[in-house]
Amino acid sequence: MPPMKIKAEKKGSKKKEMITVEVKKEIIEKHERRMRVADIARFYNKSTSTICTILKKKEEIRALDAAKGVTRVSKQRPHVLEDVEKLLLVWINEKQLAGDTVTENFICEKAKTLYTDLVSKLPGTSTENKGFKASRGWFDNFKKRSGIRSVRHGEAAISDAKAAEAFADEFQKLMVSECYLPQQVFNCNETGLFWKKMPKRTYITAEENAMPGHKPMKDRLTLLLCANASGDFKVKPLLVYHSENPRAFKKCRVQKSQLNVMWRSNSKAWVTRILFVEWINEVFGPAVKKYLLEKNLPLKVLLVMDNAPAHPPGLEDDLLEEFEFIKVKFLPPKTTPLLQPMDQQVILNFKKLYTRALFQRCFEVTEGTNLTLREFWKNHFHIVNCLKIIDKAWDGVTKRTLNSAWRMLWSDCVLGHGFEGFAYEQEPPVVDEIVSLGKTLGLEVNEEDIQELVEEHGQELTTDELMDLRREQQQEVMEEISSEEVEKNTVESLTSSEIREMCKMWERVQNFVEKHHPNKAVAVRAMNLFNDSAMSHFHEILKRRQKQSLDSRGVVRSRVTKSRDITTW
Secondary structure: OHHHHHHHHHHHOOOOOOOOHHHHHHHHHHHHOOOOHHHHHHHHOOOHHHHHHHHHOHHHHHOOOOOOOOOOOOOOOOHHHHHHHHHHHHHHHHHHHOOOOOEHHHHHHHHHHHHHHHHHOOOOOHHHHHHOOOOHHHHHHHHHHHOOOOOEOOOOOOOOHHHHHHHHHHHHHHHHHOOOOHHHEEEEEEEEEEOOOOOOOOHHHHHHHHOOOOOHHHHEEEEEEEEEOOOOOEEEEEEEEOOOOOHHHHHOOOOHHHOOOEEEEOOOOOOOHHHHHHHHHHHHHHHHHHHHHHOOOOOOEEEEEOOOOOOOOOHHHHOOHHHOOEEEEEOOOOOHHHHOHHHOOHHHHHHHHHHHHHHHHHHHHHHHOOOOHHHHHHHHOOHHHHHHHHHHHHHHOOHHHHHHOOOOOOHHHOOOOOOOOHHHHHHHHHHHHHHHHHHHOOOOOOHHHHHHHHHHOOOOOOHHHHHHHHHHHHHHHHHHHHOOHHHHHHHHHOOHHHHHHHHHHHHHHHHHHHHHOOOHHHHHHHHHHHHHHHHHHHHHHHHHHHHHHHHHHHHHHHHOOOOOOOOOO
16 A cells, blocks of 8 residues: 555656756855845745755855856756856847847857867866767757747758759749849849958957957948849948947047948948838839939849848838838749848958958058058047948949849849859969968958858857856846836836736747748747846836835845734735
């Protein structure tokens, strides 16, 4: 009989719910704010003995720097793995914002790379690398801990040559059947630009990296470049930077409306859907309409794009009524590296021209003034200089380069399309000029250095850059939490119950969309971005109100403990 009783107890017992390190730290903080153990236990639905055990280990728990969702940090779980998971979350978010596919294998490979990089920075920890293999079990646990939803099992996306060929055939037939002219068909694409980067071997780069407070992410901006298939019309680019009003703007009396780019800003310097729609309605639409009318061509435009989060399906619904003549065609998944015209040497050529113009500017300044190259770079080269160089480089991309970029998608529109490779003829002289200018400036650079510099603009973030970006994001979050302005405006108009009801409704919407949307990856990615950019604000409001309520309860309880009349709390 006793064994049967034990068996029955096991069957009916509930699985023990682990407490995350984050919650343990919250418990310690509440207790230090004079909240009673019994009240903390009641709030978290835990026994008082569990709370006391946590409080006894408070110094040990405080010292932990755990990733999101982690319940414990043991000797079997190296501390460096916590940093790996934190940086992975930053990396995944950056990938999603860029519209890249993120899969289990892709994440596991990145995790191993991050682990190796971080371990190499720690003395005497090289043997730990053998203990982390980024297994399926680790991935599943990481996914649960972090709450990421838009990651699926499988291989990383690769270019689909067959799909690209089929779409190109379909596209050329569409051009014929709909009578589109090369002047009426456009392509746009975003690209990152580290506008203040020099080749790695230069003394300037070494000095800049060594400067206190150097933040390479702050030197990044995003450009949206767009032109038509005939190559005779370039649309004003959209530029997104981390600052709305850089200090140099005031110094140089810049009027943003007069710039040769549409200037916008956000903390991550990414093109978002809102910014993209603004660019379509305020820049692209008016510009192409004026261009076609001047050419006496029909008001008929096709904009070819990839399906990045900034320009998802349904974009035509966001167009102003006067621009209903604009139609949108999306490239199939896994075909953009093969078909997207802007990716066929246009962006690469632009970045080479940017580098050449940058070196020319350095040469002109050091030749015409008493400034050394280091002095100019450190004290006088700012974002306004960068804008002038961007304008010069974009203007330097030739009609021939823009037109030939369509040879994979719409070969019939390319002049002399029977002759392969003519777009590449411009490249070697540009690189040679950059090398020559660099040597004139006293820099030890060669063709490989320049090629590496240009390619770095499109590479993903390094481990050090991810660490810098995470620190910046943490600082932004702390500033947002400490700010009371947003909270004051919201408190007056929304109650906590209204916010909770809205959150429940959003959860139902997520479940419905995830279940029924034909493209689950696109749908979940969009929901994750909305959670990150919009819903997190309301969750923070609830969290702060809850914290304030608990704090006030703790103070009141400490005053009326003797009376024991606290049941209403």
